[in-house]
Amino acid sequence: MQIPFDLIIELGLIIGIFTSAIYVAEARPISRAVGGFILFSVLVAILYLYLGAPYLAGSQIAIYTGAVTGLLLLAMSITKPELPEEKADLKMLLGLLGVGVTAFIVAWVVLYGYPYSPGITSDAITSVLSRVSEVEKGLEIALSNYLWNYRGIDILIQGVLVIGIAAGLSHFFKREVKKE
């Protein structure tokens, strides 16, 4: 039996994405974790490209591999010297691998494999999507009515939120005056 080439590519991408995510979690020092994040972003971009979404792949490369990684490297260079982190613990790494693999298997079984689970089958997704489109209009009308009828409370809640944010920011940026 010959394994199709597409299957090899997809499996390689999935395994690479998952492995690089675990490397981001456990790599020391943090600069290696940033390197793992670059690899992760590139692999996700290749997956998007494979799925026929080249603009998404380009955005993924530009935003994650470019902007976010650049900002992270800038923050690393500003906040030197790098603090010593706890040493890599083999047990913790193995535990994380076990947790990840178990989560993958459980999710796959629940979503697809187990015959008695409700699962996300094609029919289930179709019925949910059709119901969502029916409910959406009624929900929109109900939400707008609710917002209009209780507009006073809405404005009050917004005011409380703004005051809370302002209080939090002023608390964070307040200067400590040294007592002489």
Place this chain on the structure above:
Amino acid sequence: MTSLPIQVYFALSISLLAVGFYILSVKRNILRIILAIELMITGANMAFVILGYWIGNGVVDPLIRSIVIISMGIASIVAALAIAFVILIFNKFGTRDIRKLRKLRW
């Protein structure tokens, strides 16, 4: 169409969320926590893209594409803000250890 069923990709996005949650709950370095947030957002985006691929019968749905691109932009803004906070925190407290920031408690 993909050779693998789309449920495998959903499982991958769920496991990315699990890895990000693990980092958020266990690790202490703030930069690693920012990386974890980005991992989780990428996992959520991937679930969206796979759903769009399934809806569009082999081509990712344009609505889903635009949603994911907006989500990526917001994720980059979140990362930029978080990194600004990291620099502020480092200037104020001299550490990147999230558990040493006890002055932020009430």
